Amino acid sequence: MSASPILITGGAQRLGRHCAERLIDEGHPVIVSYRREREALEALRRRGVVTLQADFDSQAGIEDFLERLKAETSSLRAIVHNASDWAPDVAGPEAGDNFERLFRVHMLAPYLINLGARELLEACSEPMRDIVHMTDFVASKGSRKHAAYAASKAGLENLTLSFAAMYAPSIQVNAIAPAMIMLNEDDDEAYAEKARAKSAMGLIPGPGVIHQSLRYLLDNRYVTGITLPVDGGRHLR
Ligand SMILES: NC(=O)C1=CN([C@@H]2O[C@H](COP(=O)(O)OP(=O)(O)OC[C@H]3O[C@@H](n4cnc5c(N)ncnc54)[C@H](OP(=O)(O)O)[C@@H]3O)[C@@H](O)[C@H]2O)C=CC1
Numbered sequence: 610m611s612a613s614p615i616l617i618t619g620g621a622q623r624l625g626r627h628c629a630e631r632l633i634d635e636g637h638p639v640i641v642s643y644r645r646e647r648e649a650l651e652a653l654r655r656r657g658v659v660t661l662q663a664d665f666d667s668q669a670g671i672e673d674f675l676e677r678l679k680a681e682t683s684s685l686r687a688i689v690h691n692a693s694d695w696a697p698d699v700a701g702p703e704a705g706d707n708f709e710r711l712f713r714v715h716m717l718a719p720y721l722i723n724l725g726a727r728e729l730l731e732a733c734s735e736p737m738r739d740i741v742h743m744t745d746f747v748a749s750k751g752s753r754k755h756a757a758y759a760a761s762k763a764g765l766e767n768l769t770l771s772f773a774a775m776y777a778p779s780i781q782v783n784a785i786a787p788a789m790i791m792l793n794e795d796d797d798e799a800y801a802e803k804a805r806a807k808s809a810m811g812l813i814p815g816p817g818v819i820h821q822s823l824r825y826l827l828d829n830r831y832v833t834g835i836t837l838p839v840d841g842g843r844h845l846r
């Protein structure tokens with residue numbers, strides 16, 4: 610019986626892509642969702658990753674993705690809800706649209722996909738099945754400039770508790786709450802210095818620590834309903 614694939618949403622770049630590549634190295638079949646085509650997807654396809662286009666900005670887009678996912682596979686070993694938009698708050702008439710869009714990508718998409726893909730996880734013949742929500746340290750702290758983003762991640766963190774209770778014991782549901790893991794292209798050294806100083810560990814670790822955390826959750830059959838902080842001790846500063 611061939612292994613069931615692991616779905617990573619937003620897996621075309623950065624943390625999601627890194628985890629997809631590591632999971633392929635570890636022998637898992639992988640499906641990634643992406644919004645925009647790019648060269649990195651060709652590299653993933655050459656390694657056998659199945660790529661499905663998805664735009665979670667609308668409920669219709671989420672439901673369309675779910676239908677194409679069900680047409681692609683009859684089972685799933687795990688779902689990693691990684692797709693995310695780190696959009697800052699906007700002032701004026703766009704504020705509400707921005708909030709609603711972040712609610713859709715960070716809460717509605719995981720909610721509808723968890724409900725709609727439950728049958729795929731239950732069909733997995735392997736001993737363990739997992740859902741992992743990528744949240745954020747700021748879900749527990751708030752953010753002056755990303756209040757809508759932080760609130761939507763807090764909602765995703767709460768969905769972890771509900772789905773863990775609903776889906777036990779056959780499916781484990783957990784979250785990973787990173788702080789600064791990797792810089793963005795336009796971040797300069799001054800920004801990096803400030804970012805490093807925010808955590809007790811004083812470093813920007815790169816995506817390997819997220820793969821390690823995902824590996825821990827995938828391999829542990831006695832952990833569900835938790836949020837695993839991966840933040841270098843941000844809460845200690
Ligand atoms: N990087 C970090 O330091 C931190 C990351 N995190 C969390 O970890 C996860 C991974 O972070 P990172 O790799 O930086 O994420 P990215 O910012 O690179 O986003 C990942 C992917 O999400 C996709 N995406 C964004 N909006 C939508 C949408 N509306 N519909 C479908 N796909 C969408 C993008 O697709 P496309 O590019 O094709 O448009 C993008 O490739 C995220 O959930 C993030 O919030 C939390 C704290 C720190």
Ligand SMILES: Nc1nc2c(c(=O)[nH]1)N=C([C@H](O)[C@@H](O)CO)CN2
Nearest residue numbers: 693694695745787788789790791793
């Ligand atoms: N979808 C994303 N979410 C977040 C990102 C990102 O690049 N994409 N980056 C961060 C920052 O690293 C932040 O943790 C710095 O304090 C947060 N979320």
